[in-house]
Amino acid sequence: MPTRSAYIHVPFCVHRCGYCDFTLVAGRDELMGDFLKAIEIELSHVEGRPVLDTLFFGGGTPTQLPPDLLRQLIELIRSKFDLASDAEFSVEGNPADLSDATLDVLVEAGVNRLSLGAQSFDDATLKMLERDHRGSDIADCLARARERIPNISLDLIFAVPGQSLELWRSTLDEAIQLEPTHLSTYGLTFEKGTAFWTRREHGDLTQADEELERDMYGLAMDVLDEAGLAQYEISSFARPGFRSRHNQVYWNGGDFFGFGPGAASYQHGRRILNHRSVTTWLKRVLAGESGVGETEELSPEDRARELLVLGLRQTDGIEACEFERRSGIELQTLVGESIERLVKQNLLEHANNRIRLTREGRFLADSVAGELLV
Ligand code: SF4
Structure with a gap:
């Protein structure tokens, strides 16, 4: 199958928000012109003229590009790829900087899905997260955007220091009232190298305790389901027909192109990771060198285990025959004993000829994955 998805x-x-360890530069807009040149060079290595079913601009903050540069970036991509007539074209945006001029560019370019980094509606929580928008900006931004791009997803963060279960409940309620088509919820993590990590080490920030984080995740599952946003992946909830097609390519072990610093590509069992330093990636690509930081060739067994673990992130789980057809490896031989042990522990279950995480298993998804990857 040709590759039909791309991430930019x-x-x-x-x-840089205190908890963020993504590949980005903060306050370096002067590099935007070079970024476009480097993307053009990376694109020149793509063979032929592939057709895309899904295209995703993530970041960083794609909508921080001024409208003319955002238009140029989209034109570069579209000069190399065709979009299928029903393609999903998603762009991540920040409620603080989604201007009408930016929306014009997105709509003209055929963007049909917007993912807004709302994170919270509570100003104190947003301040703690060092976000640059206020709670009230989200509804304003969504009202302006929705008229033009009705398919809108919101990202929310829970287990933020100082956030109570009641405050999380009201965040979920406010999100539901805005009627997004999709919602993603993430527990705050403290990644090494971030300002939050250092602050926690110095006792300046207290991480939410595990029980509270668990209660918050459980509450999200219950409240969002009641509101018609059905959980379909560990962190993702959608109204019928609005699951993220792009992310499902990842979770179904599909192939995809990736362009830009830190971006990953996956093709025929080969994972290519671009350099995570923005400036190193830029320097190398602009000098005519490779921007790739790492390449990993997965063995058939590694591919099969990865397919399994990614598939199990989805609430539908995996179907043994389909798994075997795609991986060429029998599920029972690969992880039969581990699966039965996890079933006994009530973390996995057999349902309708499929294997999937139980509700309890969703709380412990990382441990389940750890067992199946060994
Ligand atoms: S806006 Fe998003 S990508 Fe940018 S620094 Fe904050 S968390 Fe990271």
Whole structure:
């Protein structure tokens, strides 16, 4: 099968939020012109003229590119790829900087899905997260955007220091009232190298305790389901017909192109990771060198285990015959004993000829994955 999905990493933000370890530069807008040149060079290595079913601009903050540069970036991509007539074209945006001029560019370019980094509606929580928007900006932004791009997803973060279960409940309620088509919820993580990590080490920030984080995740599952946003992946909830097609390509072990610093590509069992330093990636690509940081050739067994673990992230789980057809490896031989042990522990279950995480298993998805990857 030809590769029919592409991810473009746009590594610009006004400021690096304290918890963020993504590949980006903050306050370096002067690099935007070079970024476009480097993307053009990376694109020149693509053979033929592939057709895309899904195209995703993530970051960083893609909407931080001024409208003329955003238009140029989209034109570059579209000069190399055709979009299928029903393609999903998603762009991540920040409620603080989604201007009408930017929306014009997105709509003209055929963007039909917007993913907004709302994170919270509570100003104190947003301040703690060092976000540059206020709670009230989200509804304003969504009202302006929705008239033009009705398919809107919101990202929310829970387990933020100082956030109570009640505050999380009201965040979920406010999100539901805005009627997004899709919602993603993430527990705050403290990644090494971030400002939050250092602050926690110095006792300046207290991480939410595990029980509270668990309660918050459980609450999200219950409340969103009741509101008609059905969970379909560990962190993802959608109204019928609005699952993220692009992310499902990842979770179904499909192939995809990736362009930009830190972006990953996956093709025929080969994973290629671009350099994570924006400036190194830029320097190398502009000098005519490779921007690739790492390449990994997965063995058939590694591919099969990865297919299994990614598939199990989805609430539908996996079907043994389909798994075997795609991986060429019998599920029972690969992980039969581990699966039965996890079933006994009530973390996995057999349902309708499929294997999937139980509700309890969703709380412990990382441990389940750890067992199946060994
Ligand atoms: S806006 Fe998003 S990508 Fe940018 S620094 Fe904050 S968390 Fe990271």
